[in-house]
Amino acid sequence: MTEESKSAYDKQGWLNVLVRSRETSLVLLIVALTVLTTVLNPRFLSPQSLKDLMLNVSIIALLVLGQTVIILMRQIDLSISSIVGITAFFSGTLFVNHPAIPSMVVVLLAVLAGLLLGAVNAALIAWGKIPSLITTLGTLYIFRGANYAWVHGRQVNAVNVPGSFLAIGTSTFAGIPILTWIVLILLVVFSIGLRQYRAGREFYAIGSNPNAAVLAGINVSRLLATGFIISGAIAGLAGALWLARFGTVDATAAEGIELTVITSTVVGGVAITGGVGTVVGAVLGALLLSVFSSTLVFLRVPSFWQQAFQGAMLLLAIAVDAYLAYRHALRSRVKWSRV
């Protein structure tokens, strides 16, 4: 069987395989960008800048995991940045009010807080039947507003956070930042979960054809709710890690990163129309955008261009997807007209 499929792949030509396997093309793009930038500025590959790159991408990549589950179901979660902000400040105040609290407990409480906020989205979307775009746009503002009211102009400073906790955000293990290890471990967990378990495949099924999912006996509401709770819990973890990475947190923490996360996910090949994509691709999408921004910095491109480039990447990714879908439709229509 595998022999057959291999030979079929050969026949399709390398360009086809390249465009079709999003992961491969992303890796090649990342390598090409890295080589190009290194030639122009060899410091790009210095250990320090590599570490910075990994640290920069980690929290986004973490959030991308949760967002992938959501977008696979043809949904969207805009509220994650507000959940990150509120749980980051929450983690900080835990240290301020209980200086002796173990770091692990803080992380777990932050995850729990994120999970509960995700459950608010879940209830509104799965049982209130409000479209997720509207629900999470609403909770994006509500959570952020509540955060402003609670923070009230205060700020958590690094001096209040124990060094052992801050180390999570800065130190490395085997040359790779702890933060990145956390992402890699969760990436493996999500990858296996989405590929090897029934519930994982059912996320794809719901996004691919909601009606057929119901016909197959899938409990769509329950899975929708599960997805938004997972996304919230991941955002809670990201909130705790945000504090570990930056030390200083005020009410504006993580504002606007939901758009970077969604862009990364879509650039990584998770179709905005649901049913297609992998977490590996989505994380590579986040890495590509991050390498791209660093490249622009190293090449001394003014920072306002970065946002424009990011937007252009998003549109390019969607254009490639649309083109592939169009070619496919064209082929099926040719089949049809022979009828």
Added chain:
Amino acid sequence: MSSEPTIELVEIYKSFGSTRVLEGVNLTLFPGEVQSLVGENGAGKSTLVKIMAGLHLSDKGAVRMNGQEVLFRSPSQAQHAGVSVIYQEPTLFRDLSIAENVFMHRQPKTAYGWIDYAEMSRAVSQHLSQLGVSLRPEDPVLGLSIADQQIVEIIKALTFEAKVLIMDEPTAALSGQEVKRLFQVVERLRNKGVALMFVSHRLEEVFAISQRITVMRDGRVVGSGPLGEWTTNEVIRKMVGRSLEALYPKENVDPGKVVLRVRDLRRAGVFKGISFEVRQGEIVGLAGLVGAGRTEIARAIFGIDPLDSGEVLIGDTALTDHTPQRAMAAGIGFVPEDRQQQGLVMEMTVMRNVTLTVLRQVQRFGLVSQEKEREIAALWTQRMRLKGHIEEPVSILSGGNQQKVVLAKWLATHPKLLIVDEPTRGVDVGAKSEVHRTLSHLAKEGMAIIMISSELPEVIGMADRVLVMHEGKLTAELARSEATEEAIMFAATGQTPSKPVH
């Protein structure tokens, strides 16, 4: 039949709101037998299928499998009990592989609790080769033809070890070659002892494949028996046999100048070789079964769907760069079938809906003038005898009155040609005759009308001429005197009548 029935439906009743759809239906399927279920549009076949599939619950009556009473509350319950349904348009996950589609929500697992993809592939490829189909389990469903998608559905049914397999119009979208392959698969399943039901409009296929034919009409079974007891004429007579009511008051009008002329319209895979003309004062009925391409032709004439070739002329001028805007400017009005989706903005008032098509006429200094809106809306709603105030939202009106608003909206554009698609669907009897009276009146005033309708009595009562379609082609043009239910049904099912039927 000597063998025990696989599934029995006993005295099934089903209503939707006040509409009775099934009134005491009895149906029995036997193992190793193909039973065909035929009937006009709206006879209740689809509802019956959906009850067997677990999509609807019957109001009254029992379903028995192998003698035991069962109740299907969901499609997956029906599937697990051994009843599988294959719909005309398969419901698959196009982004996932064939194997995943077959086993979704019940994938086999390995000892570690992971999905056993190897086992899935093995099972599916075994079925594929048994059915003689050259597809691979890993192929994505995206890009498969409808015929191949049906094969995927059939394999899904086989993995459920289906004892009953129902196919709802499976051949409607298939080519001749694909139909042949499907029938070979059906034959193989029949030999394995599966009880099959084949719902179809194509009588030649019905006679080719089934051992038993059951005919439904108006929510009842009006005839059922072994193949040998039936002739094509007999089936058609049972399908239509009802008395014509004098509900349809089309006044006689001498047709005037040609308003619309279409020549050799073609849209690949949808219709081809369509030529006809419509004159002033004429109502031309467009008859045919669901899916024959009637609505598609109307949409193409109105410029919604592109044509691959052919000409549409209004008077003597051809419509070029065909868009709905240009069609309207040329004097075509189109009242679509689905009022709520395509014809009305439900939340807006009657007045706003009526003037939507003529916003330019109600402008003053580039802004919409309420006064002019009210004037035009009042004129047309009065002529339509609309019950209800023009400042009320359309959503609170009855179906019949909603239809009048749609008509008023198009009449306000003073069309020369009005296309109405199923003008009385879902409308009560009283409002129905008012809609008919209005259409007849408009024709008398010189408007040309194309009326698409699946209700044969309506077509026969209202139309001066009837065009009949079958699978994208015009199969008959009948003058009022020739248009009987039998003649229309013959042409609509693709038969060529050797002699008139009685």
